Amino acid sequence: MKVEILCTGDEILTGKTINTNYSHIARRLGDVGLDVTWGTTVGDDRASLLAAFHQAAARADAVIVNGGLGPTVDDLSQEIAAEACGVPLVLSDYWMQRMTESYARRGRVMPANNRKQAMLPDGAEFIDNPIGTACGFAVTIGKARFLFTPGVPREMRRMLDEQVIPRLLKLSGIASVTRLKRFHTFGIGESRADEMLAGIPGLAIDGDIKLGFQAHYPQLETKLAVRGADESDLTLRLAPVEAEVRRRLGNFIVAEDNETLEGVILAALRAQSLTLAVGEDYTGGNIAARIAPLVGAEGVFAKGVIMGSLTAGGVTAEALRAESGASHALAVAVQLDEGPDRPDFGATITLQIADTGGTVSRTARLVGGRDWVRVGAAELGLDCLRRHLLGLPVDERIDFERR
């Protein structure tokens, strides 16, 4: 099935807003096995919108339209959809009532121009928006089913998962329940992860699991997209594969699904009633900035210290622990190479973790330019702290290391 994405709006067309809605929609479709074949961007312009609808209708089986459902005059999606279908716009009494009630609950009167958001092409299928005033809808133009979604990312994302993708899967004849399991690792590159997970999709009970990767240095995301008849079927299919991925990627998994490395560290510290101090030099506050502002970090993050050079300043993890009164201290010292910033610019990282049991340390050499080294050093420091707190080896070699 050919699926297209059509993004509308002057802010997107002129580049003022980076089109992250497009990439989100395309990735989510890919996750459930639907292929996006074409992307179009047009502005808030009647002629362009109408032309774009007709052209997509001639190419695709399904088109996700994003944006243009707002209450203002430059929001044209319903109107042009009706024109492309050759039908009038009609008022959805149901949506008018929903909007009116929603405003009333917040003690407000609905502005008159919101009425426009309840005008849908005659005969359109209603698509619910549980968290906003822009409802979605679906119509058929030419040979393609068009599904309209709002431009507000939070609303679009929820409607995509709950409303749009199930409809697309049904259209495509694919079984209708999907789940995406994600593993976040640090220290292994995409090609090594691919090797480590050789044969994984074949472990699925009847083969309907898709394995994918997304590298965003310093982490790698490993995704298992599963389809099944229903939720319990999904759990059944996923469980053995998930367990095998967890076994193979092992200690390199820093977090799963919506967890983050820093969140995992904070949870481990809180679970054991521990406190933390952090010493940094070239990472310049980037390690502290990952933990200190987290909800729940109050009373756990005791102190951060940043100096030009921890080594020159005589700051050790043990000294920092004593000074701060924290139960644990992490010190990450970076010794930069001499010379200009280039892709082969490198640094030697020396990190220490002190607790009541003494100090463990690790050195590593990273190469890839100043920014690359800074980001990698911060991640390495946090990952070693995670490993130490969870009783895992802190000195396991990572792919980014050079000898």
Next chain:
Amino acid sequence: MKVEILCTGDEILTGKTINTNYSHIARRLGDVGLDVTWGTTVGDDRASLLAAFHQAAARADAVIVNGGLGPTVDDLSQEIAAEACGVPLVLSDYWMQRMTESYARRGRVMPANNRKQAMLPDGAEFIDNPIGTACGFAVTIGKARFLFTPGVPREMRRMLDEQVIPRLLKLSGIASVTRLKRFHTFGIGESRADEMLAGIPGLAIDGDIKLGFQAHYPQLETKLAVRGADESDLTLRLAPVEAEVRRRLGNFIVAEDNETLEGVILAALRAQSLTLAVGEDYTGGNIAARIAPLVGAEGVFAKGVIMGSLTAGGVTAEALRAESGASHALAVAVQLDEGPDRPDFGATITLQIADTGGTVSRTARLVGGRDWVRVGAAELGLDCLRRHLLGLPVDERIDFERR
């Protein structure tokens, strides 16, 4: 003149890579007064590329194609361009030689598959790439001029400014030299800046100056796009307008063009041989992380301290200055409101700057959710430090403040 942008590549189509090339190209074209009317994204697929070329050729006067110029088999732009033009691909001896020499200078032998990058549609106009192996080219398909650029952002950006935009301006009949002057401000919103700069475009000697804004919280970018006959004409036109913008935006200008707020602070510290210590709580290292890693910050950034609460910890700017031995100390304390994170969640910021002359301080109330407050507090701290170092008032009210 109707200009379209056609982005190619599976990474973009599938959403794996966010399409920042598109927004960069569209913004730069807007800056020089060229309007983008349509955007298309297709994958590394022959049929889609050919169809996209023909469709754009029927709609537009000019099309910027981005991507698909690499050495591998999935890079198809030259080949499909030749097919759309009905001409063969021919080897550019000139580009072969340039690539060979470039490899030789780095002591390497050019891989055989790079030859593909010197194959251009017969009769194509060569477009130079001074920093990569993917040269650009231009051909006419249908009624539109197609200009091909590489997907590597660094190469695309340079070729866009130096090669593509001048050609488009010539095609459009617009005078051929342009310049973009940028002012970065903190503390004024877009609508207030618009008011403060009322009548500015009218000050241009013959009206050929375009004023634009781009808000990226916490900063606002104010852009003057000028066109003229040649460089000296540009300077002549721009000088009085630039001076007037600088006068009106005044103390709110934190940096111009490629400067950054933190770079301006570092330069001021270095110029006066000063050193800096920073104390943070809720900003959690974000202030230090803006300055400490800068080239040239060694020996200037003396120390950063991060605590759960500077106030509770008894850390003042003066104490920090004494402890660190720095000439200047900035302390930014954030007192968060109680309650869950919501758009009306706020905080009270208390900041102090200590130097040999004593301590100056400022309080401000920011509202807009936890992340908004954290980003705003860090920026406010840095901006007040800039103001103090440059002898400007630190307590000028900003638009983000609430009473």
